[in-house]
Amino acid sequence: MRLPIVAGNWKLNGSRESVSSLAREITATPVADVEVIVCPVALHLSDVAAVVENTGVKLGAQNASAAESGAYTGEVSSTMLAEYGCTHVIIGHSERRSLFGDTEAACAQRHQAVLAAGLTPIFCVGESLEEREAGTTVDVVGRQLQAAFDLVGSDAFSNAVIAYEPVWAIGTGKTATPEQAQEIHEAIRGMVAANDAEAAQAVRILYGGSVNAGNADELFAKPDIDGGLIGGAALKSADFLAICQAAARQCKTA
Numbered sequence: 001m002r003l004p005i006v007a008g009n010w011k012l013n014g015s016r017e018s019v020s021s022l023a024r025e026i027t028a029t030p031v032a033d034v035e036v037i038v039c040p041v042a043l044h045l046s047d048v049a050a051v052v053e054n055t056g057v058k059l060g061a062q063n064a065s066a067a068e069s070g071a072y073t074g075e076v077s078s079t080m081l082a083e084y085g086c087t088h089v090i091i092g093h094s095e096r097r098s099l100f101g102d103t104e105a106a107c108a109q110r111h112q113a114v115l116a117a118g119l120t121p122i123f124c125v126g127e128s129l130e131e132r133e134a135g136t137t138v139d140v141v142g143r144q145l146q147a148a149f150d151l152v153g154s155d156a157f158s159n160a161v162i163a164y165e166p167v168w169a170i171g172t173g174k175t176a177t178p179e180q181a182q183e184i185h186e187a188i189r190g191m192v193a194a195n196d197a198e199a200a201q202a203v204r205i206l207y208g209g210s211v212n213a214g215n216a217d218e219l220f221a222k223p224d225i226d227g228g229l230i231g232g233a234a235l236k237s238a239d240f241l242a243i244c245q246a247a248a249r250q251c252k253t254a
Ligand code: 13P
Pocket: 009, 093, 165, 169, 170, 171, 172, 173, 208, 209, 210, 211, 229, 230, 231, 232, 233
């Protein structure tokens, strides 16, 4: 059985005070049988780290530099993130890819740097609406994963998490149906298996895109969906905790 993961991507939200109280509310209700991760902006990491320390809730960053150090203005390295207690880093989120020019090659380099620092990347893949309508979803996702395999090698996802986030489902309230998500998750596991059969069985593949307390159960009930990467609903502790409980419930019986 794969231990499910529910990760909250807080994106560019909150103040020092509000993220600390959100973290306090989340840690106040421990959820068994699920790995819970919260990902605030880099500047809020130390405040949130102080709250989640020794609670079982893990800390993730939303991005990391491909470089370890040097003349890279505005970047933050994985080693620096580790110093603040991060165990996970979101890499290649579609907002990074579409708004900030993170190419497939750049995402692969960031992924490699996170692994080199001993942290766990949460590597995001997903297609746009046009790509889905053109029937190219599996090709697009395959290309995004392949960039990491090409750079890192066949074990690129042995110590990583994958998040499938269809771009058209992010922040739109339009979630993929459990069947649509399962189809792509199964294809992703197959792509990992083509490189490393053992890693494919172990890798957690999260679904992201308008997951909420009302639709989490049916998504997590699918055999290849091992939890979720949550945006909007992660900003309300009651909703986020309900999603964590859905993951614990559904993935246990999978
Ligand atoms: P929403 O849950 O707000 O759709 O965002 C999903 C996401 O982008 C998580 O990384």
